[in-house]
Amino acid sequence: MANLSKTIQQQIQGIPEDTSFGYGELTIPAQQYPSAAKVLERLQQKGLIRKLSKGIFYKPKTTVFGEKRPGEEQVLKPYLYREGQRIAYITGTYLYNQMGLTTQVPAVIQIASRERRIFVNRGTVHATAVKSYVDVTEDNYQLLGLLDALKDLKDIPDVYMQAAIGIIIDQIQQLTESKLKEIVGYALKYPPRVRALLGAVLSSIGKGAIAKALKESLNPLTVFKLGINDKLLPSAAEWNIQ
The missing domain is CATH 1.10.10 (Arc Repressor Mutant, subunit A)
Known part of the structure; x- marks a missing residue:
């Protein structure tokens, strides 16, 4: 002892x-x-x-x-791991607030996981489960958060689209070449609008070659009406984004 x-x-x-x-x-x-x-x-x-x-x-x-008591993320941290391995991550409006995409703070936090549904009710901290599109790891959860932001971009509360796109472009520009290829691979598991948005972002920062698989995965006749034009996101029209 x-x-x-x-x-x-x-x-x-x-x-x-x-x-x-x-x-x-x-x-x-x-x-x-x-x-x-x-x-x-x-x-x-x-x-x-x-x-x-x-x-x-x-x-x-x-x-x-x-x-001082630990904040929400620390309260939720134990639920994000199993036997020391990350299996989930915080997403939704709480994440988008942390990214600077919205000033809104949700009453209920979303936790994404592929292998289990996680619900939390601990004092003032409440969380609900959403399904992750791929298995979650310590190496990929931040990339998945970026893809979630692209998926929900149009519906993020009080989002200022020009600033939001700038923030997302800045974060993607900071990724290494290997991480860019990795995020493209994960994006192929996401809805078509996510693939189109990521493709437009990559094309806009001179990484169009990496986005080839995204382009090939999309129906060329599909138009994505997201309220985004070439002034907000260069290459938007190239990816049928309006």
Whole structure:
């Protein structure tokens, strides 16, 4: 028990304040969870950690206004992983707010996952499930978030289209060549309007060659009425976007 207690305390020391963690982050064998629970209970009694929900804890952060509880993303973090592997990500209006696409903050957060439906009701934090188009990993969830933004672009609350397109173009321009090819591969699993928008963005930044597979996947007679013209997005007409 003494060795386990020391191991857990050393690992917790490396976790930033205001960051949630569960048994999975402590990298201890499952058979030691009952003993670990007693160690964590003692650490709570000492005020070194706080319990956020069943099996989820955090290191308290004290500010001039008192002790601060973790924000929504930290509360939801444990639901995004299974056995240390990411299986889900936050999407929808909450994500688009973080991206700067809208000032709206949703009352209910959307969590996308391909392998499970995730619902959360923890105090003031509420989340509902949406289906991811592909399997979610630590390496691809940000790309999937970008594709979600393209999918929902027309329907994002209070979106200012010119600014939103500029933000998305800027983020895509920052991707490496391999990541651009990767996002194209994922886009092929998304609805046609997403493929067209991504293709137009890639063409507009001089990456039209990478977008070839997107063009080939689209019906040349389909017109996408999204309220976007060549002034807002160069190459829009080339991709039948209006």
